Amino acid sequence: MTPALALGLSLAVGLAAWRARALTGDGAAAATLVGLAILWSTGWAGAAVLGAFFLPSTLVGRLGARRPGTSDARGERRDAIQVLANGAAAALGACAEPYAAGLGFWILTAALAAASADTWATGLGAYSRNDPRHLLSGARVPRGTSGGVSLVGTLGGLIGASLVAATAAAARGEPRLLFGGIAIGMAGMGLDSLLGAARQATFHCPACGMPSERRVHRCGARTQLVGGWRWLDNDAVNALATAGAGLAGALVWWSL
DSSP states (O other): OOOOHHHHHHHHHHHHHTTTTTOOOHHHHHHHHHHHHHHHHHHHHHHHHHHHHHHHHHHHHHHHHHOOOOOOOSSSSOOOOHHHHHHHHHHHTTTTTTTTHHHHHHHHHHHHHHHHHHHHHHHHTTTSSSEETTTTOOBBBBOOTTTEEEEHHHHHHHHHHHHHHHHHHHHHEEEEEEEEHHHHHHHHHHHHHHHHHHHHHEEEEETOOEESSSSSSSOOBBBEEEEEEEEOHHHHHHHHHHHHHHHHHHHHHHOO
């Protein structure tokens, strides 16, 4: 795909997502850059994989954000940090495609399968009848708690990873992308949950008395760190999980 066409398509989608209030202004700019890198490097096949992640994940994420719970998620609109946390590894990895055929596409598929699995797990997990269990302790925790897992959320993650992997396999005519993408996507989701359970920063709002994942609660009060590493917030966890999945995709490509 030519750079001009890749930029035009990415910009159009970014603006449409901004108009639909799925992205903030800086989120649309970041999405345009991510799309440009992927489309320019991997063409229409990469565009299909990106679409299989972005469109369904946006809808599922919106549904999950509307469920009542104790989490103080930022809302339905994704900002630049959230976009890059989920898409930067895929975009950078896709840039390897012109230099090593197949490598960039495997990284792209693996990273987006992990991002999709995590988004679907969070979105559908919000509809579980039972509160999730903490991955390490097994104790019941409120919905939205980092490291919380549920059967509904896990099945949602499987759907999300399968959508991306199946699209990649069909677009490239390579069945191994289906099985590899699903396996790596689910492993990436597991890494995300493990990091969230073990080391993700958790805060407490002294004004509201509620748990938070942010340094400033949605009420405007500055929160207090009560656990985890201060720098390892939800976006950092997502970035590490997608980067790890992308690396796994590269290793699978190399082994094949």
